[in-house]
Amino acid sequence: MSTEQTADEVPWLRRDQQEHWIALMGVISTLPAALDAQLKRDAGLNLYEYQVLVQLSESPKGTVPMSDLAMLASGSLSRLSHAVGRLERSGYVSRVACREQGRRTAAVLTEAGRTKLEQTAPGHVREARRLVVDALTPEQLTMLGGAARRILEVTAPDVAAMLEP
Incomplete structure (x- = not known):
């Protein structure tokens, strides 16, 4: 089998990549709903x-x-x-x-x-800390922020540019 892919070949995810992708999709679908519920309630x-x-x-x-x-x-x-x-x-x-x-x-x-x-804001910040910031180590949070900015550079370059310091 050739290492070059043709235009019709699908670059399927490896098992480890698929597991990470599924976890990301879980976060994308549940985190906004959890934040939304807190804001609506409070x-x-x-x-x-x-x-x-x-x-x-x-x-x-x-x-x-x-x-x-x-x-x-x-x-x-x-x-x-x-x-x-x-x-x-x-x-x-x-x-x-x-x-x-x-x-x-x-x-x-x-x-x-x-x-x-x-x-x-105080209730929202408490919920953001509970759901994300405090659930991660400082190193994990730094890595998450970097990964999120990189994804934004691909999906929404104009938004990513606004986030630059």
Whole structure:
């Protein structure tokens, strides 16, 4: 058998690779659900809404154009629009025109939104520590972070670039 693969050959995973892949898929499917459940239970927010508030809070003026915010929060414009609508009804976010950037709309974090985030963050951090940070050794956490950044470079280079120090 030739060591060169033809275009039709499938590079099947070895058993050890498959085991790692299955474990990763388990994390990808269960971790967001666990974080989402804690946020809904304790704060009445879902994980995506929380991420939107976090991204807005990290902006110097608490304002981010909707298209940029969709990318930062890893969602489509449609998903973001629905989430911002829910956050607006709760008084946590408002929408404004971005005159300096053409005819764009931006989301703005309100004082009520900042307060909600400050109240919500401690419980979310405790859950993130319980589920991930404290479950790993410092070395494992460093390796996980490096691996996650590398995967992001392949799946979402624009997002990976934003994470660079």
